Amino acid sequence: TVKTENLNDLWTLYNIIAKNDKISARTYRRVVLKEGSKGERKPMSLKLKVESAAFHEFSNRLRVKGTIIEGPEDFVTYGTYHTFNIEPNQKLTINKEKWLKSEIKRLKESSSFETDFIMLIIAIETGLATISLITNFSHKRINTISLKDLDEIFRLESNTFKKDAFFKNSILNLIINNTFFFKLINDDNSNEIVGFIIVIQDQEYRVNLINLLISKQYQNKGYGSHLLKYTLNKIKEMNNIEVIVLNVNSKNKVAIRLYQKFGFQIVQKIENYYRQMKSAYLMILKI
CATH class of the missing domain: 3.40.630.30 (Gcn5-related N-acetyltransferase (GNAT))
Known part of the structure; x- marks a missing residue:
């Protein structure tokens, strides 16, 4: 079980979580209690068999998609899809068939990342501004104007x-x-x-x-x-x-x-x- 503290932790988990891993976490899922209604989002604990993971730096979350293998049977159907939105200050449990030494090392070293490295670059050439953001994790072109x-x-x-x-x-x-x-x-x-x-x-x-x-x-x-x-x-x-x-x-x-x-x-x-x-x-x- 790990607890994420910041964006660097999410980035580390993104590089560790792999297909077929099993992830347990608290989450919200829309549950339709009455036919014809949109339903309501209920908190619950689920366990997923991972299919994919996506790191969303600018919304401060790691999205882990998979099929439900454990959860409250009154509200979920096993085998259906769900996505965890993992954010800072959230606990989750990761189960792998085998942990690689490199994965364990990466977890241990994640605390040494410089957490506040952010650089905004506005490159101007012949009247064109390209706005880019450079962080520990990416070089993203925000806009060209x-x-x-x-x-x-x-x-x-x-x-x-x-x-x-x-x-x-x-x-x-x-x-x-x-x-x-x-x-x-x-x-x-x-x-x-x-x-x-x-x-x-x-x-x-x-x-x-x-x-x-x-x-x-x-x-x-x-x-x-x-x-x-x-x-x-x-x-x-x-x-x-x-x-x-x-x-x-x-x-x-x-x-x-x-x-x-x-x-x-x-x-x-x-x-x-x-x-x-x-x-x-x-x-x-x-x-």
Whole structure:
């Protein structure tokens, strides 16, 4: 039995856990108690026969997928699939037919890793910025955005939202820290930015749709629906996400109707949400 303390431990386990290992851990699993309902997530202890493992550095988790071989029989069926989302400060038990000396050595040496090695690199060449993050575990290109793109996105933001617009450095920070950043480009070879959307993951099972913007000249032509539909499909591919939230100006009837068309529901009115003392609706979509 081991207890993970940080991201380095997850990385170590990712390199140790192999197919056909048996892993036991506490987890949550959706259980349908009544026919026709979506069910509810219940805590339980399960044991899996491992099929695969995936290390997700930017969501601070190790995902271990396998078939259930032990668990509460009232709630699970043996042989069905489940995925453990292993995070820091979590206990799990690993059973192998045979432990290799290299695996045991790696476990013992994991505590000597430098845990806080993170380097953000923005490489700028001929007006193009490539944003990359280097850590103990990876070299990941977060986004490629030209300085012209950033200027154009800021211009669209300012023209659309006026005094409630994000500042340019705030937009860049959102792009750097995004879960999804998509820009919609005109296909007439002008490379004009029609609109963009920014989504961040702010909780384990939730993403926040921070900004969806379509240039005024392209509004009411279906571009917003196209971009939102594409983004929602990408979010649903993440598997662990259950809720999407957003805030929208309570006076923006067009945007509200668009979100409602895709199943978002208004759950709360937030007074004085924007700089100009305007109120917002909190909307959610359960997926």
